[in-house]
Amino acid sequence: MTPVLVALEAFHVLRPLWLGALVPIAALWWMVRARRAHRAAPRDGLAPHLRDALTVGSDGQRRVMPIDMVCVALALLAFGASGPTWSRQPDPFVAQSAPLVAALKVTPSMTADDIAPSRLERGKQKIRDLLELRAGARTALIAYAGTAHVAVPMTEDPGVMLPYLAGLDPAVMPEEGDRPGLALDSAQALLSRETGPGAVLFVTDGLDPDDVPALSAANVIILSLLPEGQGDRGLEAVSDVPVIAVTADGADVAQIDRLLDAAQARALLDDDRQPWLDRGPWLALPAALLMLLWFRRGWTMRWVLMVAAFLLTQPASQARADGIADWFFTPDQRGRLAFDRGDFRVASEAFSDPLWRGYALYRDGQYADAAEVLSRVETAQAAFIQGMAYLRSRSYRDGVRAFETALLRDPDYPNAAENLETARAIVAYVEEAQEQSDTGEDRGIGADDVVFDNESGKGEETVISVPEDGADALLSADQWMTTVDTRTGDFLKSRFALEQNRPAPSAEADAPDGDEPREDSSQSQAPELAE
Incomplete structure (x- = not known):
């Protein structure tokens, strides 16, 4: 079902009594x-041909009138006053896009070049576009063949996924085959930890x-990587x-996005905790455009002039407009528009509300x-988001x-405890x-400073210098990672092989070890941002 059909299905009015005003109108x-219609031209004293020549607008019934x-x-x-609506008011602290798990088939058949440059590369391209x-x-x-593996867990940063997506090749899979059921199990395990319904x-x-x-x-969408005219028994049976x-x-990626938007819209409609979004103010614009016709000669009505005179005699409130957008939107409305399109x-x-502004700053990093x-x-709510900001900036004790x-x-604030x-636990770690690094040795100066959030002052600040003689040099973890x-x-090949040899492989094992601070998962507060 498309978003338009979902909106038509949910359409109703919030204040139906206002529809009664249509009767007197x-x-x-x-x-x-x-x-x-009953206003007829005089018939006495005029010849018929003169009366017809002097009569203007004889087809008044058909002519558009004021x-x-x-x-x-x-x-x-x-x-508009009746409050037409077809969607619920979006919560700025809840993700407005449905979570998605992309399961890519990585088998030798995907290396066929009947779809340039190959089926596998075209599939990667479509995932990147999405x-x-x-x-x-x-x-x-998720990459799957004879086994299924979570290449990248849930993340909001596409840059994290791109290098792993590029590295997927049939050679990295530990076992040949085609078992989408395993990929579906892993995907459902990932989606079960999300706050809202998702898709695979x-x-x-x-x-x-x-x-x-x-x-x-399951809630599944399939992107077929077969050339035109070639069929598959399994895909045809769906x-x-x-x-x-x-x-x-x-076009295919846009269609997938529309299906995901429709699924998310339907999920939001079922959330009774969110109020309906009143779309009535939208109808004020066409009504105002119709009012412009009253400036034409012959279209102005006397009672309209009285209403306009009354409005002009009212004291005007102070207004300020720095640009065209300010004529129609408040600063918070302009901020909300930018927030919805991801321009944090x-x-x-733009935001003047400190809560919205603080959350936009948080989303912008x-x-x-x-x-x-x-x-x-x-x-x-503000303290919770502030705590997440402190943790992201490694100010753990402030968090x-x-x-x-x-x-x-x-x-009882969700996820705060x-x-x-x-x-x-991070502060204690x-x-x-810091205590374990207290060796009592002063090895000189020369290393980069390593700053810990150690407000309690436990342990000694030890500075370790890196030797410059090459062979015996001990590299730090960051230096080692930059030289690998x-x-x-x-x-991926090594990791998938290790996962296959585990006694009980699961999607849970593919997630990062240890607990990570979670944002509020309730629909009325901030979303989970754990990656």
Whole structure:
């Protein structure tokens, strides 16, 4: 189902009593039209041919009259006052895009070049295009053949996924075969940890008919990488799942995005905690355009002039407009528009509300500025986001204080207690590492400074210098990572082989080890940003 059909299905009015105003509006139109129809030209004293020549507008019943435009404008205003709506009000602290798991088939059949440059490379290209189109949406990547592996867990940063996507090749898979059921199990395990319903996109050139029932029972979309005119028994057996044929342009990716948007819109409609979004103000614009016709000669009505005179005598409030956008939108509205399109930097500059501005700064990665702005808001929500900003900027002890403040303001605030425990564990780990590094040796100066959030002062600050004699030099972890010359495919091949040999492989094992601070997962607060 497309977003348009979802909107039509959910369409209703919030204040239906206002629709009763349409009755007197229709009565007014009928009375004025009927009076106009009974106004006949004089027949006495004029010859018929002269009367016809002097009569203007004899087809008045068919001619558009001022009352027509007036009643249409009034009808639009009455319908707008009734509150038409077809979607719920979006929560700025909840992701507006459905989470997606892209399952890419990585088998020798995908290396066929009947789709240039190959089926596998075209599938990678389509995934990259989808990531660009869904910028900021949570997405994961699974590679499958005879086994299935989570190449990249859920992330909002497409740059994290691109190198792993490029490294996927049949040579990195530990076992040949075609088992999409394993990929579906791993994808559902990833989606089960998300706050909202998600979908699984299979990028494949064929399916085993035995796997079709399992895929039909899940929220799955299939992108077929078969050339035009070539069929597959498994794909042809699919009935309840949309199968989209690959195209040379972006039409297939746009269709996938529309399906995901429709699924997300339907999920938001089922959330009773969010209010409906009143679309009535939109009808004020066409009504205002119709009012412009009243400036034409012969179209102005006397009662309209009285209303205009009344409005002009009212005291005008002070207004300020720095640009064309300011004529129609408030700063917070302009900030919201920029926020919705993912331009968080512009949104942070436009917002006047400190909570919105602080959250926009946080989403833009300006964590220090976000923490400073949010300190002016005395709510649990502001303290929670402030704590996340402190953790992102590695100010762990300040993060502990922020989460404690959030719980003090609202003891039941979602995920605040869990994140407080995690932040305290990070602080304890840093302090323990600092104590263990206290060797009592002063090895001189020459290394880069390593700064820990060690407010309690445990341990000694030890400076380690890196020798310059090459062979015996001990590299730090960061230096070692920058000097490693290993292809992503080699890394994935080793990791997939290790995962295959585990006693009980699962999607849980592919996620990063350890607890990570989680953002509020409730629909009314901030989304989970763990990557």
